[in-house]
Amino acid sequence: MDYRDTPEEAEFRATLREWLSATIPAGWDKIEDELEAVRLRKDWHRTLYRAGYVGMSWPVEYGGRGLSPVYDAILNEESGNLGAPPLPSVGYIGRAIFMYASEEQKRRFLPPLLSGEASWCQGFSEPEAGSDLASLRTAARLDGDHYVVNGQKMWTSGGQYADWCLLLARTDPDVPKHKGISAFLVSMTEPGVTVRPIVIASGEAETAEVFWDDVRIPVEQRLGAPGEGWRIAMTTVAYERGPADIGFIANYRRTLRKVEGLAAERGLLEKEEVRKALARAYVRGEVLRLNCMEQLSMRVSGRAPGPEGSIAKLLWADAEQSLQHLAMDILGADEMTGVAAGWLSSYFTSRPVSVYGGSAQIQKNIIARMLDMPR
Amino acid sequence: MDYRDTPEEAEFRATLREWLSATIPAGWDKIEDELEAVRLRKDWHRTLYRAGYVGMSWPVEYGGRGLSPVYDAILNEESGNLGAPPLPSVGYIGRAIFMYASEEQKRRFLPPLLSGEASWCQGFSEPEAGSDLASLRTAARLDGDHYVVNGQKMWTSGGQYADWCLLLARTDPDVPKHKGISAFLVSMTEPGVTVRPIVIASGEAETAEVFWDDVRIPVEQRLGAPGEGWRIAMTTVAYERGPADIGFIANYRRTLRKVEGLAAERGLLEKEEVRKALARAYVRGEVLRLNCMEQLSMRVSGRAPGPEGSIAKLLWADAEQSLQHLAMDILGADEMTGVAAGWLSSYFTSRPVSVYGGSAQIQKNIIARMLDMPR
Amino acid sequence: MLALLSDEQQMLKEVAAQIAGSAGPSNPSDLNTVDRAAAWRSLAQAGLLALRTRDDDGRPVGSGVEVAVVAEALGAGLVPVPYLGSAVLATELLALAGAHDEAEALSEGDARTTVLLDRHLSALAVLPGEQVYAWDADGAADALALTAGPDGHQVVRVSLDTGFVPATGADLTRTLLRSDGPIDEARLTPVGRPLSAEALLRWEALALTVISADIVGVMRAAVARAVAYTKERVQYGVLIGSFQAVQHLCAEAYVQAEASASATNYAAWAVDELDVAEALMAARTAKTQAALVAREVTETVMQVFGGIGQTYEHIAHVHTRRALTDRQVLGDEGVQLPRIADVRLTGE
């Protein structure tokens, strides 16, 4: 057991920190214009790619460096620590492609995914198929050498800006629902694709819905065999990002420092109650960090991502939401009168953490399964 | 809407308070010997009866005074306020008898129940039939003009000291489980009845298990028709006592005053955190009291006891358990080192409040039913 | 003792619910189109704006219970009219100051006045002072505050025409204005006679109670909406309301909302029936309970609605925003609990 970097990890971290310090675009987090922010994130993807920081844990034959996922974790951590722009998310799409794609598809799709030339979104959920993904209704009907897709997707994060979509659609309505789904790699520029941003309660556009009207997809852009879509989705979901993979932990620490600062500004640091609440928030963050390190260690040791991820997801939601509650308690009316409107927005942004990517209730179901409790 | 006593209620309360002050046996709560304590409770029942305070809300023809249940509530409240011994519980057994018994049974059983000559217990739950009461296995086989009972009952509160038992047993194993149960009025002195106290985690004997081995019950002691036991049980359970009916609210207020006293003794009243926690405990008690007053008002207005009682039961468990948590937080190690052993005992006594009489989970199920949520 | 609404109060509740139903939004965009003026006229015509004016004997036309009934109904409907600000908080202040004509004027529904709160929204503003807010100020020409004088506090009127800017408050159903600096003494017009300390505490008891009633309405309606949704929404081939986890989430939220209602009903009765210290204690108890559970209840409702409950288009967050703001008005549990403790631990 060792929580410290190995010498190689330490060297990597040092180099990375130096590179980040020199490379993070100044003032990127002050950009208000959304399109400009998107462009910046794309540029940052390419910059990271050129420096060798994208897909480090991918197999070498697919353009990766074959490194341990620890290096991805260090990248996440230091990006958070040094306040870098959000990291591109290539892992789960890449995983789906290099596990299920044909050789030709891999050659076509993996390099631009890695390099950032093409950005991706995930067309899984639907209005009537949220937690119950297998009930999806979007249909792909075979018509000669094309599939014709009709339906509606929801919670397609990044749908507004993505070039490509990993789409799930029903290709066979006559078999049990898990068996009639196929996966597709589709360009978002095809005629018939309409994207509408979804604004969440904070007032910010966080995700999107995508309408598919007679969208034609060449057969060779189906991923895997017909009916293999559910398996592909489950693989993808298992590699979806947990708190450790999105710099959440580093961000949490920075937010906690800000909340401590709020308490100081308001002269509340003398109140034992406030001191304890701040310390409690620190403990929550540490507990989550350490739990994620254990899970990462299991991944490094070759265990496939398992239901343990549900523990981290529950701790994550609790930590994030509790911290926003604490900020609200410290800010009091200021959060409601517009004086601290940014914190109200952060509060509402913290709510879906216990909904998206499997609600807190679903995570507890998964843990009950893991505990082998009766169905 | 009026939370005040009517003139009649106020007069009743004043007379009662005077009577209680003069009559409560001094030092009754210091009695350590259990048998003596039981004898005192029986004496107290008879004393109350002679003064006209037992069964006040019963119909006049069954020995009651036909008064509104408000008077029972005032009796509970003032008994708690003035620190009287626990009130006898005649309501739910009485209700079962005067709703389902034959005229002869009523004449035989109601007067001694009211007067306190005979005390009763309730033989419903079993080791394998707790929440799921209808699964009970204790069997009553008809043998001539007697039923022969075999089985085991659990959580028979007061079983050690009761003279009579309202017993549920299965008389027909061949029909659906709710339909094969009958109710009996059985003397606890019959041969074959064995009572074993159940000691709860606090170390105190709070309830009992009762073994029934070839116990013979005359057919005329069956209550209601064969197979009517489930209906009788449901009536009885609906009239089981909530927090308002057992002086809980008055006791809660007294316990809260003690906890405030603990905080004062330990010099903690300067701590805002402690002050707020004590005020929070006060609010919990008030909320429960006021909720119970509304429910009592509904009962007075002639509505049968409904699932609203589940709200009070959940608030009750929360209030009682939270207050014990607060005491523990104030006492710290003293509660664990034996210095404040009584509080540790109170803590463990507070735990089953969310289990007995329908667990917190069952109460929430009942509320979901009341909200007409899908099964 | 009978802790139930009388038949007349029950009827009042239905009238208020009907008005609320016609003026309440089903989704946030309705807030742009709903006919606020018509709702206000209906309230005036039904006499509901006159409840805290005084009759010929100097008694309030409507008791605390009646005002709370209306407040709860309007909260349940998320109705964007300044009933609390104008018809309760300002009207009661005018009546207590003996400015009965001014109070009557508000009850007719043409003019609206609200109150100024301090920068924490936690107390009626005492002027001159620093920044203040006009809360629940939709259509209000002016707002009331206090000045401290030798004979007690004096109610003063401040025009909202100048010196105030719209604040982007969390609550989408009420208008909030922020003073753009300290309020000049020249802008204060005294109204009525100075208030006794007791009158001011009585006002506070009423104000805390009706805000609690508003929260109760918001919570009950939010829970009812969530429960209704669980009876429509299908996942895994069944209605989501059949999942025990969803049932228990709803049951817990329901219990907390009902518990708040019990505390608020008593506080509403106490306003006019108990001595002022007891009435205020009951009001603080109700506000504490409502404030303590409002966040969790409305968050649970958003959770039960799942993905759509997180979106701006959906009504769920409108409940949350109104409840979170109400929590702060005249002080949340963090303000009330220490005062309850003062009474419990030193006052008795």
Add this chain to the structure above:
Amino acid sequence: MLALLSDEQQMLKEVAAQIAGSAGPSNPSDLNTVDRAAAWRSLAQAGLLALRTRDDDGRPVGSGVEVAVVAEALGAGLVPVPYLGSAVLATELLALAGAHDEAEALSEGDARTTVLLDRHLSALAVLPGEQVYAWDADGAADALALTAGPDGHQVVRVSLDTGFVPATGADLTRTLLRSDGPIDEARLTPVGRPLSAEALLRWEALALTVISADIVGVMRAAVARAVAYTKERVQYGVLIGSFQAVQHLCAEAYVQAEASASATNYAAWAVDELDVAEALMAARTAKTQAALVAREVTETVMQVFGGIGQTYEHIAHVHTRRALTDRQVLGDEGVQLPRIADVRLTGE
């Protein structure tokens, strides 16, 4: 970075679990019959009492991780032997004071020594002083405490033969003695050399960590018992574990126990690997987390067991009692959080 037990540590865990399994009660009455002496001998024979003695280079024979592994296993088994008191807290204190022979003597399993804690159980006792407790004192002839001196704190030994009476503590698995008055200076025998402030903090980090590990063991075993019960107990014709409400209760308890384990594992590693301030911060974090959830987790377990979980005969409350007492030892979250805050808010 690899935050997992090594193969050797995994083996150690199995050895400790085996010993615990043979000496742990299945119900409270087993506590009268279980062979404590045999369990102690097994621990000695396996070398587990020697982990905090020092090797020839002055390094602990076993790391913090290894001691925590054993502590967790014994906690899980509710084993009634004074591993924490004698083999960890006292042994480490002796080793830090350079009293290596005395530490060695304890490791052989014949003699037992424990520690004296103040009357709040929240710190090692500094004598002479008021009432103290000998905690985890089963079979211990004496106990260690401190005296304050010019060169730092001096470890002193106090015989438990006289001046102590058995206390009826909540924890049924550990022996607790209460001093029947202040400890006379004449009864103190100095041991080893005075401790540096750093040594004492290092001791505290270790002590907090192993107590957290004990709590983690208690919680994990309690949750596992409850989960197992849900797979046997039938109500309404189905296993109670098939009810989503029961599943979620267990899942929540499980998550809290695992979260505590994560924090404790790190603290255990930190004991010997990080500088003392960081090690202590990690230990306080672990103790805070464990203390914060221990009550709720063990209460949930009692709740899942339903009626029988409330009875004295059942094992459930033995977990609760041990966890509740452990919470207090060297300070619960109420003690730890302000110290964490001191570091966070003023120390950096």
